[in-house]
Amino acid sequence: MENRVCKILGIEYPVVQGAMAWTSMAPLVGAVSEAGGLGVLGCGFMPGPVIAGQIEAIRSITEKPFACNIFLDPGPQLEINCSTLEKIPVPAVYLDTLNLLDYEMASRIYERMHKTGAKVVAKVNCLQDGLVAEKAGADVIIAKGVEGGGHKARISGRVLLAELVENISSVPILASGGIYTARQVAGLFVAGAEGFEMGTAFMTSAECPTHPNVKAKVLSAIDDDVVSCGESTGEPSWQIRNALAEKLIEIEANHPRAEAAKLLMEASAGSLAKASRDGEVENEGAVLAGQVCGLIHEIKTCRELIAGLCTEAEAILQKPHTIGF
Ligand SMILES: Cc1cc2nc3c(=O)[nH]c(=O)nc-3n(C[C@H](O)[C@H](O)[C@H](O)COP(=O)(O)O)c2cc1C
Structure with missing residues (x-):
């Protein structure tokens, strides 16, 4: 399945781990990365020395390309990420934003990162951001749909992929959000994607160091167990239903928006670490995961998720009658 995305990023399969x-x-x-995809360090909120230590640890595992996350939001953390990656250049950077992408800021940061030799992977949530990312010089663009894990995007993944593919040709587009099966991957390639990103699936992989209780919670969840929390903060995220999620939903239902936002921040402070580090997934921990949970029922290795899915999808594409036409 080697293609334009593989060539740009120097990877074997056009698969990005969100x-x-x-x-x-x-x-x-x-x-x-060792399995042929692009691994991405989740360092959008990490102090510089922790990022440096993690990069060293990645390099002790693989010599293949990987990326570091930069949260493209004005503030001290943006400078921490950029200056750290200027001191310790990495093969690729992966930039996301929750607000509308600002052209001036995007082109300035992309240029800074290009100067380090890094490829720029831009993750976008809407057509306008895709167009800005293309104009600002992104090397590849990820179209993240509303069903994707973590912070909730706004537009359907199917619609956003089509919008970007119809309007952008100079930069390859990767699909993201709710992806787990080979049939889906085959369909996305037919729809114009040149690669795909998965987050929740990789969180449940054998190699992910998140607490086993988090993986068990994902494996046992059905689609309807994944609920949207934090709409009043303007930055809602998908979480698996538990006592904390119920509490957040109850706060939103019973308080005016501004007050709810404040109470939500207090109730969820440190809740991601409580789940992913301490394994507290029933009461105070936040289990962030996408709607794709309903499809994930077993723990796979990264190699199975990457090579397995791509090989199976390729076979489906070579025998279109298996798709059901
Ligand atoms: C636990 C968790 C944490 C996440 N944290 C971030 C993050 O820090 N930065 C980011 O750009 N996206 C984050 N995401 C989103 C993923 O990078 C990816 O876009 C998303 O998971 C893809 O959708 P999927 O989960 O349906 O595969 C997170 C997702 C999950 C499940």
């Missing part, structure tokens, strides 16, 4: 704060740590990033 950045996951404090979850896509060195063991997962190294395993994904």
Whole structure:
């Protein structure tokens, strides 16, 4: 399945492991890259020295290309990420934003990162951001749909992929959000994607260092167990239903927006670490995962997720009658 995305990023399969704060740590990033995909360090909120230590750990696992996440939002953390990656250049950077992408900021940061020799992977949530990312000089663009894990995007993955493919040709587009089966991957390639990103699936992989209770929670969840929390903060995220999620939903239902946002921040402070580090997934921990949970029922290795899916999807594409036409 080697294509334009593989050539640009120097990888074997056009598969990106989505950045996951404090979850896509060195063991997962190294395993994904070693298996031929692009591992991405979830360092959007990490202090510089921790990022440096993680990069060293990744390099002890693999010599293949990997990326580091930069959260493209004005503030001190953006400078921490950029200056760290200027001091320790890496093969690729993976930039996401929750707000509309600002052209001036995007082109300035992309240029800074290009000067280090890094390829720029831009993850976008809407057509306008895709067009800005292309104009600002992104090397590849990931179209993240509403069903994807972590912070909730706004537009359907199917619609956004089609919009970007129809409007952007100079930069390859990767699909993201809700992806787990070979049939899906085959369909996405037919729809114009030149690669795909998975987050939740990699979180459940054998090599991901997140707490086993988090993986068990994903494996046992059905689609309807994944609920949207934090709409009033303007940065909602998908979480698996538990006591914390119920509490957040209850706060939103019973308080005016501004007050709810404040109470939500207090109730969820440190909740991601409580789940992913301590394994507390029933009461105070937040289990961030996408709607794709309903499809994931077993733990696979990164190699199975990457080479397995691509090989199977390729076979489906070579025998179109198996798709059901
Ligand atoms: C636990 C978790 C944490 C995440 N953290 C981040 C993050 O820090 N930065 C980011 O750009 N995306 C983050 N995401 C989103 C992923 O990078 C990816 O876009 C998404 O998971 C893809 O959708 P899927 O989960 O349906 O495969 C996170 C996702 C999960 C599940």
